[in-house]
Amino acid sequence: MDSALIPEGVERCSLKRFTLGLVIPAALVIWGLYAAYLCWFKGLNQTNMNDSYGFALWIWADLAVIAVGGGAFFTGFLRYVVGKDELKNIINFAVIVGFCCYCSAMLILAIDIGQPLRGWFIFWHANVHSMLTEVAFCLSLYLSVLAIEYLPLLLENRKIDQNPFWHNMGHRMHEIMAVFAATGAFLSCFHQGSLGGVTGVLYGRPFGLREGIFIWPWTFFLYTWSAAACGPCFTMFCCKITEKLTGKRLVKDNVYDLLAKISGWMLGTYIVAKIADTLWWAVVTVPKTGFSFMQFYNNSNNYHGLWILILELVVCGIVPAAILLKKEWRQNSRLFMVAVTLAVFGVCLNRWVMVMQPMAMPVMTFDQWVLYFPSWQEWATTILPVAGGILVIALSYRYLPVFPQERELNPVEKS
Amino acid sequence: MNTESNETRAKKFGMVIDLDKCTGCGSCMVACSAENNIPVRKDESDKLLSITWIRVYRITNGKDFPDTEICYFPRPCQHCGGKHDDGHSPCVSVCPATATDYDHSTGIVSQIYTRCFGCRYCMAACPYHARYFNWWDPVWPAKLEESLSPDVSPRMRGVVEKCSFCFHRYQLARDKAYQEERDVEEMEYQTACTQACPSGAITFGDLNNPDHAVYTLKKDKRAFRLLERLHTNPKVYYLSEREWVRRAGDNYLSNEEPTGAPGAYELKGKGGH
Numbered sequence: 001m002d003s004a005l006i007p008e009g010v011e012r013c014s015l016k017r018f019t020l021g022l023v024i025p026a027a028l029v030i031w032g033l034y035a036a037y038l039c040w041f042k043g044l045n046q047t048n049m050n051d052s053y054g055f056a057l058w059i060w061a062d063l064a065v066i067a068v069g070g071g072a073f074f075t076g077f078l079r080y081v082v083g084k085d086e087l088k089n090i091i092n093f094a095v096i097v098g099f100c101c102y103c104s105a106m107l108i109l110a111i112d113i114g115q116p117l118r119g120w121f122i123f124w125h126a127n128v129h130s131m132l133t134e135v136a137f138c139l140s141l142y143l144s145v146l147a148i149e150y151l152p153l154l155l156e157n158r159k160i161d162q163n164p165f166w167h168n169m170g171h172r173m174h175e176i177m178a179v180f181a182a183t184g185a186f187l188s189c190f191h192q193g194s195l196g197g198v199t200g201v202l203y204g205r206p207f208g209l210r211e212g213i214f215i216w217p218w219t220f221f222l223y224t225w226s227a228a229a230c231g232p233c234f235t236m237f238c239c240k241i242t243e244k245l246t247g248k249r250l251v252k253d254n255v256y257d258l259l260a261k262i263s264g265w266m267l268g269t270y271i272v273a274k275i276a277d278t279l280w281w282a283v284v285t286v287p288k289t290g291f292s293f294m295q296f297y298n299n300s301n302n303y304h305g306l307w308i309l310i311l312e313l314v315v316c317g318i319v320p321a322a323i324l325l326k327k328e329w330r331q332n333s334r335l336f337m338v339a340v341t342l343a344v345f346g347v348c349l350n351r352w353v354m355v356m357q358p359m360a361m362p363v364m365t366f367d368q369w370v371l372y373f374p375s376w377q378e379w380a381t382t383i384l385p386v387a388g389g390i391l392v393i394a395l396s397y398r399y400l401p402v403f404p405q406e407r408e409l410n411p412v413e414k415s
Numbered sequence: 416m417n418t419e420s421n422e423t424r425a426k427k428f429g430m431v432i433d434l435d436k437c438t439g440c441g442s443c444m445v446a447c448s449a450e451n452n453i454p455v456r457k458d459e460s461d462k463l464l465s466i467t468w469i470r471v472y473r474i475t476n477g478k479d480f481p482d483t484e485i486c487y488f489p490r491p492c493q494h495c496g497g498k499h500d501d502g503h504s505p506c507v508s509v510c511p512a513t514a515t516d517y518d519h520s521t522g523i524v525s526q527i528y529t530r531c532f533g534c535r536y537c538m539a540a541c542p543y544h545a546r547y548f549n550w551w552d553p554v555w556p557a558k559l560e561e562s563l564s565p566d567v568s569p570r571m572r573g574v575v576e577k578c579s580f581c582f583h584r585y586q587l588a589r590d591k592a593y594q595e596e597r598d599v600e601e602m603e604y605q606t607a608c609t610q611a612c613p614s615g616a617i618t619f620g621d622l623n624n625p626d627h628a629v630y631t632l633k634k635d636k637r638a639f640r641l642l643e644r645l646h647t648n649p650k651v652y653y654l655s656e657r658e659w660v661r662r663a664g665d666n667y668l669s670n671e672e673p674t675g676a677p678g679a680y681e682l683k684g685k686g687g688h
Contacts (some may be wrong), residue, residue, distance in 0.1 A: 043552070043573055044533070044550055044573065050463035050464050051464065051538060051544060051547055054538035055536075055538075113532050113533045113534050113573075114531075114532065114533020114534075114549070114573025115531070115532045115573040115574060116532075118512075121530060121532050122511045122532065125512040125513045126512070126513070127510055127511055127513040129508045130508065130510060130511040130536070132511035199539075201509065202505065202539065204542035204647055205540070289645060290666030290668065290671070291668075292668055359539065363542035363543075363642065364544075364642065365474075365662075365663045366472050366663060
């Protein structure tokens with residue numbers, strides 16, 4: 001029925017099977033939209049946030065999707081600016097995943113603010129000292145860049161491509177894509193960094209506070225670094241899942257190997273920097289505020305124990321970095337999946353720790369630790385963009401030539 | 416010698432709270448709520464959701480009977496001057512829409528309700544939990560609505576609010592003084608909590624003005640500020656004879672002696688974090 005829209009030379013499942021496969025994500029989108037409606041019309045009393053936990057699940061989700069969406073800017077940077085030509089075989093997919101992630105961040109931010117209709121005030125009454133201002137500007141601009149990067153792929157749809165105007169436009173856009181990739185890399189460095197600065201500059205919250213250089217706390221650089229390291233891991237993770245679901249190889253192993261090796265180096269160096277930052281913070285920064293390092297981890301609930309730091313740095317940092325750096329290990333498909341999964345989980349955990357723990361721990365001596373568990377509306381609105389992303393990726397895969405190597409890897413027998 | 420007149424010199428309004436006089440009666444909280452049109456919900460028992468611009472904490476020395484001691488600790492917004500006292504308060508510096516601002520002519524940290532879009536970054540930044548979010552639409556019992564103050568705008572759902580040092584009172588006093596071509600007298604501008612305190616524990620005035628009581632009180636040897644070591648530079652000073660109370664004002668490592676006198680941890684030089 002939709003065969004005229006499907007790229008030439010590739011096979012797709014029947015429309016009925018495809019539609020059935022989208023039932024669950026579509027249902028989750030509807031559920032999430034209902035929860036978003038409640039939050040917009042009834043207010044943020046629909047959440048379990050409170051005056052101690054003003055930043056909670058949604059801010060974490062924002063930071064996490066932007067970190068894992070970093071695959072788009074870093075793969076684009078490697079492909080167009082550094083000139084790693086093999087990566088042209090995965091860049092389309094990286095752009096789609098990044099686009100979904102950044103759309104998710106914008107949607108969650110729109111739900112997260114108490115007065116959604118005043119969201120534009122962040123641009124109109126911008127406070128140049130605020131990290132969130134920098135985030136808002138760079139995030140919106142980079143989402144536009146991603147949309148521009150996604151557009152030529154959309155124009156390659158078989159039906160659209162038949163129109164000479166769109167065909168030529170798509171072709172011309174491909175030619176100037178390096179400019180957008182470089183712009184995207186520049187913008188990403190700033191908004192990934194300023195997201196790191198969000199808690200790093202909070203000098204009233206010793207857990208999040210970091211020293212740094214000029215106006216930038218060390219977390220500014222660590223966030224950009226970790227996004228560049230773990231973003232491509234998320235791209236590869238999603239790519240592998242797509243291969244599993246479609247039952248096809250879509251990208252050659254040498255492409256994975258190159259990207260995994262680069263991610264390994266980025267992750268390995270990041271972990272060294274992160275450990276150095278943690279040590280400096282524990283030994284120098286924290287004692288100046290009157291806290292001892294262990295005060296942040298000794299509390300009546302085991303929720304914020306030292307285990308979380310070990311999990312982040314060792315299990316989700318050193319282990320995946322080692323796997324990705326050693327050729328034999330990263331070329332073992334199981335170990336490869338373990339490594340990219342741990343890396344993605346680790347960067348999400350890092351964002352969780354940096355957002356949630358500063359809110360949970362008391363600063364005044366007579367304050368208490370505060371615990372928080374999100375309401376169903378918060379879960380639903382956080383799942384909403386994930387399910388939406390699955391729909392976008394599924395539709396893109398079906399109707400667009402996302403993977404240049406697909407035809408070669410899966411030759412269609414002509415009957 | 417400072418030859419500047421009181422009329423032209425920048426003011427720095429602040430508060431000195433004598434904790435040894437505070438009985439924990441809560442009059443300050445009630446007066447503040449009435450003065451500033453704080454909404455009233457049916458259930459105010461969850462203190463993480465209810466709005467109390469000034470909140471009285473109850474702290475103890477942690478000792479068993481008969482050595483137990485209790486101190487009531489009122490905590491309004493500290494109207495921080497920020498690092499180097501240059502107006503970059505923890506909350507002001509992070510607000511992305513300039514909805515909270517530092518007034519250099521009074522030292523008061525303001526909140527512009529119609530500009531706040533409810534991102535709550537300021538709440539994450541404030542270590543004193545002095546900022547409150549309007550999770551619900553503001554409601555008052557029918558009769559109470561008739562006694563709302565016309566000088567203070569009620570806040571809408573989805574914005575942050577906090578103690579303003581009853582700034583509307585300053586506006587009224589300043590307008591009157593301007594008409595009469597004189598400066599605002601000390602007793603002309605007093606916050607609602609100061610006036611309501613039956614034991615006279617709260618003193619309010621211009622910390623820069625030698626004629627005001629707070630000017631002398633802030634230099635008292637019993638004086639300290641909350642979380643002095645974080646360099647927030649609060650304009651609320653506390654007094655107590657009791658060493659454990661002064662120690663409760665800040666965090667210290669186990670081997671450290673409290674040196675919490677105001678300004679004891681002042682930063683040298685500018686810039687950096």
